[in-house]
Amino acid sequence: MKDFPFFATEFGVAGLELREIPYRGEAYIRIREVVPGKLGQLVEECASFCRMAGAERVYAQGHPELSEWPLHTAVLEMRGTAWVDVQKLACLFPVTEETASQWRQLCNEAMRNVDNAATLEARDEEHILREPGAYFVHDNGRLLGIGWLKDGELRTVAAMQRGVGERVMHTMMSLAEGEPIRLEVASTNTRAIRLYERLGFVTVGEQSRWYVV
Numbered sequence: 001m002k003d004f005p006f007f008a009t010e011f012g013v014a015g016l017e018l019r020e021i022p023y024r025g026e027a028y029i030r031i032r033e034v035v036p037g038k039l040g041q042l043v044e045e046c047a048s049f050c051r052m053a054g055a056e057r058v059y060a061q062g063h064p065e066l067s068e069w070p071l072h073t074a075v076l077e078m079r080g081t082a083w084v085d086v087q088k089l090a091c092l093f094p095v096t097e098e099t100a101s102q103w104r105q106l107c108n109e110a111m112r113n114v115d116n117a118a119t120l121e122a123r124d125e126e127h128i129l130r131e132p133g134a135y136f137v138h139d140n141g142r143l144l145g146i147g148w149l150k151d152g153e154l155r156t157v158a159a160m161q162r163g164v165g166e167r168v169m170h171t172m173m174s175l176a177e178g179e180p181i182r183l184e185v186a187s188t189n190t191r192a193i194r195l196y197e198r199l200g201f202v203t204v205g206e207q208s209r210w211y212v213v
Helices: 039-052 064-068 100-111 124-130 165-176 190-198
Strands: 004-009 012-017 026-034 057-061 071-081 091-094 134-139 142-150 153-159 180-186 202-212
Touching: 004 039, 012 039, 026 039, 039 057, 039 064, 064 202, 071 190, 091 165, 100 124, 100 134, 100 142, 100 153, 134 165, 142 165, 153 165, 165 190, 180 190
Parallel strands: 026 057, 153 180
Antiparallel strands: 004 012, 012 026, 057 202, 071 180, 071 202, 091 134, 134 142, 142 153
């Protein structure tokens, strides 16, 4: 579904992200400009358009007065230094043209219930292959998880089985041992945050806050 980077109304301008409607039933409003005193009208007009497009849930960010709405989640930035527990290492297999579709589907499955996680479409496979760093994490033929580490940013990490998240993290960090790593995580993803904190990552800021419309 097509996004609208600039959705202009008499009350202001916002960006509408609609691509998640077919997958998660969600739409996102990024406030850009607001006529003074008209934030509520701008948000409602944008939300009405999103709901007509099929959105069941709508979230907004980008304006201080949105704090009056219920908070959905904050996107946190965490930073740490990659280190490796060799006893928890598994094997890494890079994503190839033959396995890109499988990796994408596993990523979507793992992130389905994670707030503000983007769904990957078939057209995203080209991007994944063009910017190498995406891997399957295996142990003796058993799939433990997936990850994508690029230019010091852990773009994706997910365990496919309960209790193996730390092994997946150590294996992905082995690609950049001793180097700084950053990642983003939803504030509502408390299990992941606890894991990252155990591994020495600290929250350094918020990228955005999303509010329920």
